[in-house]
Amino acid sequence: MMTSDNRTKRVAILGGSGFTGAELYRLLNKHPFLKVDFVSSESKAGVPVEKYFTAFTHTKKVSALTFKKIADLDGHYDLIFSCLPKGALPRMIEQVAEHTxxxxxxxxxxxxxDPVLLQKHYPDTLNQPIQVASKYYIPEFSEIDSKVKVVNLPGCMAVATIYSLYPLLANELIENRVVTDAKTGSSGGGKSSSEHHAERANNFRPHSIHGHRHRPEIEFAFEDYFNSSLELQFTVHSLDLPRGILVTSYSVLKEGVSEVDVKKAFYGSYAQKPFIHYFNSKNGYPMIKTVAGTNYAEVGVYVDGSSCVSIASIDNLIKGAAGQAIQAANLYLGFPEETGLQAELGGVWP
Structure with a gap:
């Protein structure tokens, strides 16, 4: 339940009727210090929020909050979560930034x-240059910059891949050529996905062999952190699951690097990260079932000679989107990063 003290922050969600917006609203409903006062949806304006979201079907006391159009945004919000479709925020960034x-x-x-990549993947961003400070932010690795206005969270498959490779690249343990195979559930495509359920059910198939927009994002992130290039082959497959991502990254250890070096790097990188659970070769493997519905990432690394296989699994809607955004907001606001996410720490089994 929401507490009422001077730490309570006023929150708005833009693009609230999609999968990620729904998860954000559900999770923030449990946050002790973040109070949602505005949820936008151009197509659902006027509809009661909690009557629309399935997660609140059995809630007896229903909020009176209704969806509104972004044009109705008024007053000041301590923070705004944007879950808008790509291209939408750049067209209204100045209007939104005034309110938060x-x-x-x-x-x-x-x-x-990069303008070439933007033209290919996010042309509206290129056509509408941002006039406020912006930062790419991974909660586990990035420094807080309180001067920025826009905090950009990584994509779901991108961040899972980063988790699988970060200790190896941060410690310069592998050659720069990496092959990553990413498998994703259907909710990753959003409600407007063109891939029909009948195409995914009882099936397993490639979704994007070359050219997925998360590849340049991953390469950019590692270049930004380590000032070195990563030659990445990145392929995506569609899973017959509603949510969840599992990525497997294949790399080659540099000469003289041992399995012990690799394990020390992973343990050192993740031992103090509350939302990352590290497996070594003796205590299991990452999987989707145990992270689905949680803000956890599971990471494992397995070495055979110079061959290194590193694996990461996350829930794309929580650790890959809504939960990660709340985690980032907690850190920026000075709250413990687990705040409001404790209930999302345990997956179900079997």
Whole structure:
């Protein structure tokens, strides 16, 4: 339940009727210090929020909050979460920025700045240059910059891949050629996905062999952190699951690097990260079932000679989107990063 003290922050959600917006509203409903006062949906304006969201079907006391159009945004919000479709936020960034201290952006519009890549993947971002300070932010690795207005969260498959490779690249343990195979559930495509359920059910197939927009994002992130290039082959497959991502990254250890070096790197990188659970070769493997519905990432690494296989699994809607955004907001606001996410720490089994 929401507490009422001077730490309570006023929150708005833009693009609230999609999968990520729904998860954000559900999770924030349990947050002790973040109070949602505005949820936008151009198509659902006027509809009661909690009567629309399935998660609140059995809730007896229903909020009176209704969806509104973004044009109705008024007053000041301590933070705004944007879950708008790609291209939407750049067209209204100045209007939205006037109403808040921080925008936590879950869509991909400002994740990188290369004009060639933007023209290919996010042309609206290129056509509508941002006039406020912006930062790409991974909660586990990035420094807080209180001067920025827009905090851009990584894409779901991108961040899972980053978790699988970060200790190896941060410690310069592998050659720069990496092959990553990413498998994703259907909710990753959003409600407007063109891939019908009948195409995914009882099936397993490639979704994007070359050219997925998360590849340049991953390469940009590692270049930004380590000032070195990563030659990445990135392929995506569609899973017959509603949610969840599992990525497997294949790399080659540099000469003289041992399995012990690799394990020390993973343990050192993740031992103090509350939302990342590290498996070594003796205590299991990452999987989707145990992270689905949680803000956890599971990471494992397995070495055979110079061959290294590193694996990460997350829930794309929580750790890959809504939960990660709340985690980032907690850190920016000075709250413990687990605040409001404790209930999302345990997956179900079997």
């Amino acid at each position: 201290d921080y925008i936590f952006n879950v869509s991909g519009d400002y994740r990188f700045s």
